[in-house]
Amino acid sequence: MVKTAAEYQKAYRERKKARDETFLEKERARAKGYRKPIHAKTKKDQVLIRERNKQYSQKYRDRQKTLKQTQVSSTTNTTEAEEKSEEDEHSNVVSSTSSEPVAREKRGRSTLLVKLSFPQKRRNKRKSDALKRAHSKIQRLNGQISSLTRNKNKWAKRCQKISKKIILSAEADGITTADNNE
Numbered sequence: 001m002v003k004t005a006a007e008y009q010k011a012y013r014e015r016k017k018a019r020d021e022t023f024l025e026k027e028r029a030r031a032k033g034y035r036k037p038i039h040a041k042t043k044k045d046q047v048l049i050r051e052r053n054k055q056y057s058q059k060y061r062d063r064q065k066t067l068k069q070t071q072v073s074s075t076t077n078t079t080e081a082e083e084k085s086e087e088d089e090h091s092n093v094v095s096s097t098s099s100e101p102v103a104r105e106k107r108g109r110s111t112l113l114v115k116l117s118f119p120q121k122r123r124n125k126r127k128s129d130a131l132k133r134a135h136s137k138i139q140r141l142n143g144q145i146s147s148l149t150r151n152k153n154k155w156a157k158r159c160q161k162i163s164k165k166i167i168l169s170a171e172a173d174g175i176t177t178a179d180n181n182e
Contacts, residue, residue, distance in 0.1 A: 003011075016023045038046055 013027065017027065038049060041049070
C-alpha cells in the first residue's frame with residue numbers, strides 16, 4: 001500500500017525526534033501553534049471549554065480527596081486482628097489511638113513506618129479579621145505617604161519657582177544677590 005504525503009512526513013518527524021533535541025523544541029512550537037487562545041474563540045466555545053475545564057478540575061480534586069482519605073484510613077485504621085498478628089510476628093509494633101503516632105513494621109520489609117497524625121489547624125476568625133484590618137491599614141497608610149510626598153514635591157517646586165522669580169526680578173532691577181546677602 002502506498003503511503004500518503006502526511007504519512008511520510010509523520011515518519012520523518014518520528015525519525016528526527018529520535019535524533020535531535022533542537023528538533024523537539026521546534027516540534028513543540030509547531031504543535032503549540034495549532035492551539036488558539038481562549039479569547040480568540042467564540043463566546044459559546046469559551047463557555048464550553050471553561051465548563052469542561054471546571055469538570056476536569058472537580059474530578060481531579062475528588063480523586064485527590066479520596067486518595068488522601070484512603071491513605072489516612074489505611075495507615076491509621078488497622079483492624080485488631082492485623083495488630084495481633086503483627087504483634088506476634090514483630091515485637092516492635094506499637095498499637096495506638098488516633099491521637100497517638102502510629103508505628104509499625106510492614107511485612108517483608110525491614111523499614112519502620114511512622115505516621116504522626118496532626119490535627120488540622122482551624123482558621124481563627126479573630127486572627128484573620130485582625131490580619132485584614134492590618135493589611136487595610138497598611139494600604140491606607142501607604143496611600144497617605146504617597147499623597148504626602150506628592151504634596152511635598154508640589155510645594156517644593158512652587159517655592160523654587162517663586163524664589164527664581166524673585167532672583168530674576170531683583171537682577172532685572174539691578175540688585176545683585178550679593179547686595180541682598182549684606
